[in-house]
Amino acid sequence: PEDWDEEEDGEWEAPMIKNPACDDVGCGEWEAPMKPNPDYKGKWYPPRIPNPAYKGPWAPRKIPNPAYFEDDAPLKSVGKIAAVGAEIWTMDGGLYFDNLLITDDEAIAEEMRLLGFEPKQVAQKAEAEAEADKKKPDAVPFLVGPLYELLENPALEQVKPHLKPVVDFFMEFPAALYILIVALPLLLLSCVYTVFCMPSSSSSDEEEEEEVPAAQAKKEDATGKDDAAEEEEEEEEAEEKEAEEKKSTRRRTRRA
Numbered sequence: 001p002e003d004w005d006e007e008e009d010g011e012w013e014a015p016m017i018k019n020p021a022c023d024d025v026g027c028g029e030w031e032a033p034m035k036p037n038p039d040y041k042g043k044w045y046p047p048r049i050p051n052p053a054y055k056g057p058w059a060p061r062k063i064p065n066p067a068y069f070e071d072d073a074p075l076k077s078v079g080k081i082a083a084v085g086a087e088i089w090t091m092d093g094g095l096y097f098d099n100l101l102i103t104d105d106e107a108i109a110e111e112m113r114l115l116g117f118e119p120k121q122v123a124q125k126a127e128a129e130a131e132a133d134k135k136k137p138d139a140v141p142f143l144v145g146p147l148y149e150l151l152e153n154p155a156l157e158q159v160k161p162h163l164k165p166v167v168d169f170f171m172e173f174p175a176a177l178y179i180l181i182v183a184l185p186l187l188l189l190s191c192v193y194t195v196f197c198m199p200s201s202s203s204s205d206e207e208e209e210e211e212v213p214a215a216q217a218k219k220e221d222a223t224g225k226d227d228a229a230e231e232e233e234e235e236e237e238a239e240e241k242e243a244e245e246k247k248s249t250r251r252r253t254r255r256a
Helices: 106-135 144-151 160-172 174-196 201-220 225-255
Strands: none
Touching: 144 160, 160 174
């Protein structure tokens, strides 16, 4: 279609029209029909020709060895043991070996294993499990458990090494997590209040500038523009009154 965008809508596929004939015989990918072939003898292989000199699969030639023998008791020919060496590939130091048993009797070795090694191994395993239970916290603090579950998300696999120490810190100090959960909304509300509810600094500065001259005028007994205009009108009225009084006094003196 003209309005089809493959980047947004994906690859366009033509709509499928139902075929009523498929309901009875079925439809799908066509395959060539198989017909019986009485001459078919199976998969073809190259023909084989008789080889009278064939002796079977090749094997290395064996030559007689008069000194060959089989030792049924190899330990009888072993000399006296002067030392026992144990080679272990490890990065930890301070390893010691004790209770080494050297014997040619399998029954004695099995008896020592049941009496000494196996009980010691069971005791060491139980001690290790008890030590692990002591280190394990009694209960996961509230809201810390979901954080550990969130770390198992495959999408966070790359940042997991950076987030794991933070979650471990909240595991050790859960109060820090609760404080953070309470502090974040309060900080957000304070930012919103500061931006939208607090008066701007320009308006407050203008109000302060208006208040300062008024206060200075009261202290210095200064007059503003309106007061100056009123004083001029009063002076003009006073001058007019004086002029009228002078005229009246002159008239009186003339009459007298």
